[in-house]
Amino acid sequence: MAAKKTATKTAKKQSDTVATAGSSKSASPSSSQRASQKKSAVDANTLSKIEKLARQTLGEATKGNNPALDIRTRTLSNVSFNEKKKIIELGDRTQSREFFNTGMVRKFMQTMLVASKCKNLIDEGKTVSIRQMYYLSKHNLPGSNENTFEDQNESDPIIEDLEVGIDALREELHLFATRKGSVVGRMVIDDSGDRIDLARMGRGGWSIPSIVEPEVLKFVEYKADFILFVEKDAVFTRLNEDGFWRKNNCILMTSMGQATRGARRLLQRISQELKIPIYVLVDNDPWGLYIYSVLKQGSINLAYESMRMAVPGVRFLGMSAFDYDKFKLTPAVQIKLKQEDVTRAEQMKAYPWFKDKKWQREIQGLLDNKFKMEVDGFLTKSISFITEEYIPKKLRDKDYLQ
Amino acid sequence: MAKSKQKNARAHAAGAPPEPPLPPEFKTLAVDDEPAPPKRRATAESMATRQRDISVSEFFTKNRHLLGFDNPAKALLTTVKEAVDNSLDACEEAGILPELYVEIRETSAAQLAQVKPGAGKGGKGGKASEAEAAVGPGPASRFRVIVEDNGPGIVKAQIPKIFAKLLYGSKFHRLKQSRGQQGIGISAAGLYGQLTTGKPVLITSKTGKGRPAFQIQLRIDTKHNQPDVVGDTTVEWPKEHGTRVEIELVAAYRGGRTGVQEYLEQTVVANPHLALTYVNPKGERAEFPRVTSELPREAQEIKPHPHGVELGMLHTMLSDSEGKTVKQVLVDDFSRISPAVAAEVCRIAKMNVSTPAEKVVGDDLERLHKALGLVKVMAPSATAVVPIGESLLIAGLKRRYQKAEFYISMTRPPSVYRGNPFVVEAGLAFGGDLPVDEPADIMRFANRVPLQYQPKACAISESVYLTNWRGYEVQQPKGGLPVAPMAIAVHLASVWVPFTSEAKEAVAHYDELLREMKLAVQECGRKLAAHIRARAHLERDAKRRSMFEKYIPEVAQSISDILGVPKDKAEQSFYAALPNFVRFTDEGPANGGNGGGGAPPGAAAAKTPAAKTLAAKPAPDPTPPPPIKGKPKARAGKRGEQLSLTE
Numbered sequence A: 001m002a003a004k005k006t007a008t009k010t011a012k013k014q015s016d017t018v019a020t021a022g023s024s025k026s027a028s029p030s031s032s033q034r035a036s037q038k039k040s041a042v043d044a045n046t047l048s049k050i051e052k053l054a055r056q057t058l059g060e061a062t063k064g065n066n067p068a069l070d071i072r073t074r075t076l077s078n079v080s081f082n083e084k085k086k087i088i089e090l091g092d093r094t095q096s097r098e099f100f101n102t103g104m105v106r107k108f109m110q111t112m113l114v115a116s117k118c119k120n121l122i123d124e125g126k127t128v129s130i131r132q133m134y135y136l137s138k139h140n141l142p143g144s145n146e147n148t149f150e151d152q153n154e155s156d157p158i159i160e161d162l163e164v165g166i167d168a169l170r171e172e173l174h175l176f177a178t179r180k181g182s183v184v185g186r187m188v189i190d191d192s193g194d195r196i197d198l199a200r201m202g203r204g205g206w207s208i209p210s211i212v213e214p215e216v217l218k219f220v221e222y223k224a225d226f227i228l229f230v231e232k233d234a235v236f237t238r239l240n241e242d243g244f245w246r247k248n249n250c251i252l253m254t255s256m257g258q259a260t261r262g263a264r265r266l267l268q269r270i271s272q273e274l275k276i277p278i279y280v281l282v283d284n285d286p287w288g289l290y291i292y293s294v295l296k297q298g299s300i301n302l303a304y305e306s307m308r309m310a311v312p313g314v315r316f317l318g319m320s321a322f323d324y325d326k327f328k329l330t331p332a333v334q335i336k337l338k339q340e341d342v343t344r345a346e347q348m349k350a351y352p353w354f355k356d357k358k359w360q361r362e363i364q365g366l367l368d369n370k371f372k373m374e375v376d377g378f379l380t381k382s383i384s385f386i387t388e389e390y391i392p393k394k395l396r397d398k399d400y401l402q
Numbered sequence B: 001m002a003k004s005k006q007k008n009a010r011a012h013a014a015g016a017p018p019e020p021p022l023p024p025e026f027k028t029l030a031v032d033d034e035p036a037p038p039k040r041r042a043t044a045e046s047m048a049t050r051q052r053d054i055s056v057s058e059f060f061t062k063n064r065h066l067l068g069f070d071n072p073a074k075a076l077l078t079t080v081k082e083a084v085d086n087s088l089d090a091c092e093e094a095g096i097l098p099e100l101y102v103e104i105r106e107t108s109a110a111q112l113a114q115v116k117p118g119a120g121k122g123g124k125g126g127k128a129s130e131a132e133a134a135v136g137p138g139p140a141s142r143f144r145v146i147v148e149d150n151g152p153g154i155v156k157a158q159i160p161k162i163f164a165k166l167l168y169g170s171k172f173h174r175l176k177q178s179r180g181q182q183g184i185g186i187s188a189a190g191l192y193g194q195l196t197t198g199k200p201v202l203i204t205s206k207t208g209k210g211r212p213a214f215q216i217q218l219r220i221d222t223k224h225n226q227p228d229v230v231g232d233t234t235v236e237w238p239k240e241h242g243t244r245v246e247i248e249l250v251a252a253y254r255g256g257r258t259g260v261q262e263y264l265e266q267t268v269v270a271n272p273h274l275a276l277t278y279v280n281p282k283g284e285r286a287e288f289p290r291v292t293s294e295l296p297r298e299a300q301e302i303k304p305h306p307h308g309v310e311l312g313m314l315h316t317m318l319s320d321s322e323g324k325t326v327k328q329v330l331v332d333d334f335s336r337i338s339p340a341v342a343a344e345v346c347r348i349a350k351m352n353v354s355t356p357a358e359k360v361v362g363d364d365l366e367r368l369h370k371a372l373g374l375v376k377v378m379a380p381s382a383t384a385v386v387p388i389g390e391s392l393l394i395a396g397l398k399r400r401y402q403k404a405e406f407y408i409s410m411t412r413p414p415s416v417y418r419g420n421p422f423v424v425e426a427g428l429a430f431g432g433d434l435p436v437d438e439p440a441d442i443m444r445f446a447n448r449v450p451l452q453y454q455p456k457a458c459a460i461s462e463s464v465y466l467t468n469w470r471g472y473e474v475q476q477p478k479g480g481l482p483v484a485p486m487a488i489a490v491h492l493a494s495v496w497v498p499f500t501s502e503a504k505e506a507v508a509h510y511d512e513l514l515r516e517m518k519l520a521v522q523e524c525g526r527k528l529a530a531h532i533r534a535r536a537h538l539e540r541d542a543k544r545r546s547m548f549e550k551y552i553p554e555v556a557q558s559i560s561d562i563l564g565v566p567k568d569k570a571e572q573s574f575y576a577a578l579p580n581f582v583r584f585t586d587e588g589p590a591n592g593g594n595g596g597g598g599a600p601p602g603a604a605a606a607k608t609p610a611a612k613t614l615a616a617k618p619a620p621d622p623t624p625p626p627p628i629k630g631k632p633k634a635r636a637g638k639r640g641e642q643l644s645l646t647e
């Protein structure tokens, strides 16, 4: 392996300084601004989608009709598993969001409001977080004690509605989710003109931005053989401190729990562009399995974006229910399965993408154990058992599920 | 104690050995099992020494509760009520639109009649103690009740007997719908006043233009139940005719459900043709101008109907027959009995048609009574009953509840219970300024007289309780009164109102009555429900509209931001589309939709059809009052009795 490739650089560089640890924080806002100074074709396309929405709404009202926006339903009943592509896909069922409907009028207003704010962002070449979008579009409705949005729980789904409603990605709407997740390893990237060497990120790693589209993020140089994605920050820190990625020539990534859109998109891009395997290390419990499942096939809520985020080839390295015996762990690592864990595991057993015999056996193993385990549990063996024994042995034995 | 002594005495008299003591519940049983000949305790002679006239004051004091003088507050109400009822009866009987003046004046603080040696006719016995006995329990003071009418007046010779002799009246011996029935009313009030204050009753009466107005002061000779005229003058009275009654009494003035104010306000509801002026003890004057000049139709007097006659009444009718045969009495003195029917009655009673009437006694009498109950006859004439009528009942309700949002009434077709024709009607006022979270106001009327006591014992209340108000969009705690901004009036008009007691406070639970009452109340309830639903619709529409109106500027702003079009223009498009999605129920926004032309000019009338029929129109009267007179229209009662409307 150890292939060394250099990506072509297209973005005009304003600075050649290689980013150092922590630079991402200050670099991000100014960089994204710089990147969108020139309105890209993507932006123009997004703008025309927003304008079309507004024009249709006004047109229908002028004709005396009920303005409506068709939004694909994002519920379990409207997603399906595409056996061929191995991803969760959103079905065709849509819900019409009408203005002249008391149950929908508020949401209709909110959708139009967010659309107008996004148009504004694109015009000004700025990007805001979804929380900032909440504040940007929140104001009092004249003559009432009602606000356009009462809290972020109200605005987040509206953003998703707008995405599917006009078929634009969140990033295309100049919105990003809260940054969560880090990456270190053998790779050099270009983030809106700033070159960053991921091998020189110190203990914390480079925080993964929400927008990692090729326009702003380019892979300049890489020589990693694989990616290891871990669920927990503590495990990431353990492996980073032990120099795991150096010794094993890989990229180490975490998203601190459920993977963010940025992390998932980045994984997919690395997987597709670098063509290297991705291993996932999560706790041995239903939640860990779910994190893996989302990485692999996508989630119900974001099923409309599975195509650009799911990584069907992602490998489940651990922790497996059978690792308890394989690695001669002691009862000290056992955490009793709760009823909700059992219910959740049973549900997952029924997912079409877990129908495979190996997966059925794995989930059944968890149920049979009647306990769950955390990766941190390996510290009952020794501090660096994970780094020195567990992962190398699993990789050596090709002891993973896919 | 007395009982057990009696038991032992009887047991010994029967020569039985003393029994072992039994648990109390067996004691009476043991005695009843062995009836023993009663021991003679008094002889006819010894009893004769104790037999004497019972003075009316003694009678009054003992039966105070029956006559409505239980306590000082009730005494005041009863006095006003007896006088007002009489005035209304008299006016209606004479065909005069009543105009009444009622005043209650507090004359001094509580002060009972003073003991004046020799003042009492008997001379012995302190008058104060008699007065104390006459006043019921509770704080009291002294009032003067004045009731003046524009009725026919009373001829001078009759005045003493009417106002100072108990059981003297014109209404007892006949079957005719009227307020008074017994001939006790006003004289009892006068007696109460005399007993408590020592003051005579003052009557002023004039029977026509150009005639003198007599002013007479009366006392009741309590020993002989005879009037005692203590003053007799002629006065100048500008009135053409009428009667003024003044009674001074010890009483208490109280507000609330059982107060005089409530009585008068309810009277005003049931008597839309009455013009009333009321001056309360504070000197406050309330005027209730009449709302109709239509005098209630005169009630026809009817003869007893065979199905309703009581055994005692039948006996009296037969023994007063002056040599007539049974058949003649039946034909002459009953309604709906033709010679053929009389023969049929006699056949059923196994009796010869020519039996002398006064000879019918004992078993014969009972057989005849039974036969009268069984024979098929036409129902009594309904012309004897005069309801208020649907539109006038609503007019009456509006006098008291001026700002309700909805009024409805229902007059049932005439029906019969025990040979007595009756009509039930119900009216209802809802919403507006009526209190929202309180139980509905229930007004009970018998022959237009408000019933204010004993609501729990009354069939009228029962009919309201038994109605499932929840089905009519009104809250109702289980087995309770509906809780709503609502007032319900139920009127029973009949030649004979069956009260639960002589106090005339509650209507007895006859199935036929209760059934009609429920039907009337339920009909009002149904109409109310339709109104409430229609109103909810309107409210929902208004809410919907304001919701869209609230968001239109926001959406217009967003569209303007996106497309660069003027916000106003975008807004206008939405407002223009709005009427396609919301019914406009009142003045729309700016240029809003015109919700169907033809609205009365200038009237701020609601514009939907629902609002027109239910809310805006003051007196919805969907069912015309049933024709009482005229059209011979028969209705089948549930009990298979045919009630014909022709005489």
Ligand SMILES: Nc1ncnc2c1ncn2[C@@H]1O[C@H](COP(=O)(O)OP(=O)(O)OP(=O)(O)O)[C@@H](O)[C@H]1O
Residues within 6 Å of the ligand: B082, B086, B087, B090, B149, B151, B152, B153, B154, B162, B168, B169, B170, B171, B172, B179, B180, B181, B182, B183, B184, B185, B186, B187, B243
């Ligand atoms: N204001 C009046 N004007 C004309 N006649 C009157 C008036 N008040 C009473 N009368 C006559 O006096 C009679 C006696 O009245 P009273 O109130 O004692 O008895 P009632 O009304 O017949 O029955 P009740 O005892 O049920 O009231 C009446 O029947 C009526 O004929």
Ligand SMILES: [Mg+2]
Residues within 6 Å of the ligand: B082, B085, B086, B179, B180, B181, B183, B185, B186
């Ligand atoms: Mg009377």
